Amino acid sequence: MLPVRLYGDPVLRQLATPVLPPDPKLNELSRVLENTMREAEGIGLAAPQIGISLQIAVVDLRKIEKRPSSMELFGKPVDWRLHMPLFFCNPVVTLTRRKDEENEGCLSFPNLHGPVRRSLRIQMDYQDLKGNRLTLTAGGLxxxxxxxxxxxxxxxxxxxxxxxxxxxxLAPELETLQRLRPTRT
Ligand SMILES: [Zn+2]
Known part of the structure; x- marks a missing residue:
């Protein structure tokens, strides 16, 4: 596991570098991401949040019962639970026009929540850890x-x-967060 980087850390503002799966180092990184996400009790984590500016992230929504999700792979409905934890590399997202607003949190912003407007459905083209190119459509959470x-x-x-x-x-809380951020060298 690695410590989660907090708001104010410059790594959170970098454009992450694309990766080249399959790669044993990426598999190792995916395990670190998953363990760190679980330890922090999050439902998603991206590599920059543990200080690694690479285009890989994970989500796992199995603990969330109240907010429904849907998932299609290459246009075919699948049980999203069977695809969790979902690791994805080099994603390209296509948004759809219908949006809603829901409260969100982020492991890099402890105890901070607020409403964020986002598309209800998206398409995501990405690579899995084996390097397969996949197209998924997602709805809901x-x-x-x-x-x-x-x-x-x-x-x-x-x-x-x-x-x-x-x-x-939220400005006062954001300022406090930035002050709390431990200095790393
Ligand atoms: Zn986040």
Whole structure:
């Protein structure tokens, strides 16, 4: 496991580098990501959040019962639970126009939550750890979680997606977070 990098850490603002699966080092990294996510009790984690600026992330929504998800692979409905933890490399997301607003949190922002507007359905082209190229369509919480993690790989944070009003109300907490951030050399 590796410590989760907090808001203010420059690595969270970098555009992550694409990866070349299959690669034993990526498999190792995927295990670190999964263990760190579990330990932190999160439902998703992107490599930049553990200080590694590579385009790989994981989501696992199996613990969330209240917010439904849907998933299709190459246009065919599948049971998303059977695909968790879902690791994805080099994702490219296509958004759809219908959006909704839900509360979100982020492991890099302890105890901070706020409403974020996101597409209800997305398509994501990506590679799995074996290097297969896959196209999935996601709805509900899965669509939201994937958009959140793919943003991390682009250096975009959920506060960037909040309305200016909400961001203003969160400003004191954000300042505190930045002060708390341990200095790393
Ligand atoms: Zn996050």
């Amino acid at each position: 899965l669509a939201r979680a994937l958009q959140h993690e793919v943003d991390h790989l682009m250096g975009i944070l959920f506060i960037d997606r909040m309305s200016p009003d909400i961001r203003r109300t």
